[in-house]
Amino acid sequence: MESYLAGDAEEIAEASAAMFSGKIKGLEIAGKLKKEYKCSPDEWKKKMEFLKSRPGKDVEPEKSSRNEGVYPIFNCSQEIPCNPCTSVCPKSAIYIDPENMMGVPVFLEEKGCIGCMQCVAICPGLAVTLVDFRKESDMPVITLPYEFGDRTLAVGDKAVVTDKEGCPLGEYEVISLRKAGKVSNTYLVQFKLPAEAARRAAGLIIQKDHGITAPLSDYIPEIRDDEIVCRCERVTAGEIRELIRKGIRDINQLKAITRAGMGACGGKTCQSIILRLMREEGVDVSEITKDTLRPLFFDTPLRYFAGIKDGESHE
Known part of the structure; x- marks a missing residue:
């Protein structure tokens, strides 16, 4: 019997790579069933290789110092195959080289931003902050993604806003909290921060007040045989x-x-x-003899242990 491998069965890589692998294999299987061999388009294969790529170098994105208008700040600094923010921007103001989706996103100021917050909502890494100076230049409104729902945070609550390293920037009041979309579990939470802190804001901490890590109230007395x-x-x-x-x-x-x-x-x-x-x-x-756990591992070329970068001679 002929078999096909896709997703993690073929290679454990980034989640998008697994889904795209299924798309390619699905086309091949459809062609087999119809007895018409279908070759995956070259751009599909090229995209698949990008999605399976190892993370690249760390690149610190340039951040605007303007105290006017509204614009996104990208806190993703590692080159990975990711570009959903470019596809949702209605002004096409977020750019990643189409020939290399490993690049970090860049905001094109000349195209402008309307503050729709779609880039904040769609980022799978929760790495986009929207800063809005349109009402107050010294106390802009920031929008952060939040995935714990509206039961742990509400308008009027206070939360600690942090930078991308997790360092606290101060405690601020929530001025708005709404769901990003009907099918999304991401919420958009807004605060007012001083301008300098606003440009560094990347996340928030609320556990101390709301006990997200509290134990379950109901103990499961027995695990059923069919579970x-x-x-x-x-x-x-x-x-x-x-x-x-x-x-x-x-x-x-x-x-x-x-x-x-x-x-x-x-x-x-x-x-x-x-x-x-x-x-x-x-x-x-x-x-009881416990399981021997497999260590976390990744195939690593020996040149990396010698400090040799890609493209350099190893002689």
């Missing part, structure tokens, strides 16, 4: 319990039999659930 323990390999609690009752105490052995923990995440979540299932079955902790 998934390992989402990567779709292994249920029932399958794990059956093997525990047969006497298996080594999580590595459970992995070999069921594939639980062999997925792309490397068993980061399922080991704790398996340990809980063993405790519930009356297994003493001293009898």
Whole structure:
């Protein structure tokens, strides 16, 4: 039987690469079913290579020092294959070289900004801040993306605004909070800040006041047999319990039999659930052999350890 690989099964890379890989393979499968070979367009293949690229060098974007008008500030400084902000700007005022989407975005002042906030809402890295000087040049309004919903923050609340390094710029009052769109979970939160702080603003902290990390109010008393323990390999609690009752105490052995923990995440979540299932079955902790976790790794050319940059001679 002929098979096709796509997404993480083909190569674990940036999420967009996995989706685009599926698009390419889908075209190939459609052609196979119709018995008409369809070759992916060259621009698709080129885009796929960009999406799979390793991050490039760090480039600090230029920031405007103007205390007038409205404009976005980009806090993304690493070259990665990402460009949704360029596609949503109604004024085409955000530019990334179309031949190299690895570049960092640049705001084209001559095109102007209307303050629509779409670039703030769409950025997957929450790396865009909108600064609006149109009403007050010394206390502009900033717009930041926020993904914890409206239950943890409200107009009139105070939150600590930070720069891109997470350093506090001060505590400020929320003057507006609204959802970015019907299908988006991103909220747009606004503050008034002094001009210098406004240009550095990149995030906010509210945990101290609202306890986002508070424990769950309801303890889950039992994990049902039909519930998934390992989402990567779709292994249920029932399958794990059956093997525990047969006497298996080594999580590595459970992995070999069921594939639980062999997925792309490397068993980061399922080991704790398996340990809980063993405790519930009356297994003493001293009898349990824990899983050998895979280290985080990335293929790294030896030249990087010698400090040799791309394009340089290694002789």
